[in-house]
Amino acid sequence: MIHPISLGFVGSGDITHAIVTGLFAQTGQRYEVWLSPRNAHISKELADRYPEVHVAQDNQHVVSQAEIVFLAVRPQIASEVLGALSFRPDQCAVSLIAGYGTQKVRESLRDAPERIVRALPLLMVARAASRTVLYPVETRVRDIFDSIGGSLSVDSEDQYDAMLALSASMGLFFATAHAQSSWAAERGVDYAVARAYLMSLYRGLADTALLDDTPLDQLARHYSTTGGINEQVVSLMTQAGMFEHIDSTYDSIEKRLAAIRQSGRKA
Ligand SMILES: NC(=O)c1ccc[n+]([C@@H]2O[C@H](COP(=O)([O-])OP(=O)(O)OC[C@H]3O[C@@H](n4cnc5c(N)ncnc54)[C@H](OP(=O)(O)O)[C@@H]3O)[C@@H](O)[C@H]2O)c1
Known part of the structure; x- marks a missing residue:
């Protein structure tokens, strides 16, 4: 045994x-x-x-x-x-x-x-x-x-902390999906129906991305037909500064984690 x-x-x-x-x-x-x-x-x-x-x-x-x-x-x-x-x-x-x-x-x-x-x-x-x-x-x-x-x-503790910062994306995921489902609900769609649709959409996309190592920006282009509504959403979000905010947001988390890591350390 x-x-x-x-x-x-x-x-x-x-x-x-x-x-x-x-x-x-x-x-x-x-x-x-x-x-x-x-x-x-x-x-x-x-x-x-x-x-x-x-x-x-x-x-x-x-x-x-x-x-x-x-x-x-x-x-x-x-x-x-x-x-x-x-x-x-x-x-x-x-x-x-x-x-x-x-x-x-x-x-x-x-x-x-x-x-x-x-x-x-x-x-x-x-x-x-x-x-x-x-x-x-x-x-x-x-x-x-x-x-x-x-x-x-990962190859270093700094890289580990970058992944730790990425793990702080869970609240953002649900908050975004809630805002999207609520938008549909305001137009009369049952919130539960919108929620179920979005969750199956996100799960399907995640499963697709996990099938191979295709870079995510390539998938973004593949799923954004020229002149189509997916492309329009990416374009409007880009104009609104959403992707710049991603960098600055995770920079802040990285700084906070570094400060916690240093605090209480013996000299
Ligand atoms: N939750 C996550 O998704 C997750 C993921 C990765 C890492 N972590 C990390 O894992 C750690 C625990 O997270 P958690 O979400 O499991 O927190 P949690 O649910 O609050 O569990 C912490 C446990 O520690 C117990 N505890 C308090 N004082 C203790 C003592 N003196 N000796 C032994 N146990 C004591 C608490 O018991 P009482 O209820 O009796 O106070 C509580 O059950 C955190 O550092 C967190 O950052 C969490």
Whole structure:
């Protein structure tokens, strides 16, 4: 029998719930999981659902039990939580904490392991429906995320932060779709019908783009017949400065993330 890999999660919130749910839905029994007692409701729910999931006595107990430990608390309390944790050198810590780079995690932990990885999962990993950005790549961590939707790697921590900035596009996606559906609703279309239409349109477009590596500007031209209404929408949005705003918006996010990454670092 293959020895199950032991995983620990410090912070049993939404993203831990999504990863654990995805893992057991996709991979069955290859993992043993140790959860921190907080959040009590989520950790109990997962432990009741899967016999391989255990609730630890405290955060250090999670670390002591696991080969790979996911750090999944909010940034506001991360320094305090990490400062109380001692790892063995052979363990691997996976920081999911926004703005906590590898160096900051290393400096924050009481005793740090040799391997520290950053991972950027989305809640859709629960359905194996989104890919997770990793830096640096660690084979066992990559295997975990490959089993729940796939992984993507980048070449530096700055690139990782650029991907983190891109992950801040979720609210924009829904806000845009809401504005579009509301526009149709104001013209008498049932909001639910407009919403369903737009979501199937966006899903179809995303599926099309994922079929190969065709550059997105090429797809934009392909889907914008000369003189047609798609071309008109792109043209009007360009005139309104929408694409210039994209650059300046993500520049701001990048600056904010860099400031978080620097804050609290030892000199
Ligand atoms: N949600 C996402 O899509 C996502 C994606 C990628 C990365 N992340 C990152 O993952 C981290 C967690 O995000 P989340 O969305 O899962 O947040 P969350 O739902 O608020 O979960 C954080 C959990 O930490 C627990 N906690 C509070 N104090 C603790 C302590 N001293 N020791 C152990 N656990 C403690 C909280 O428990 P109580 O409820 O009892 O306070 C809560 O359940 C954040 O740093 C976030 O940036 C999130």
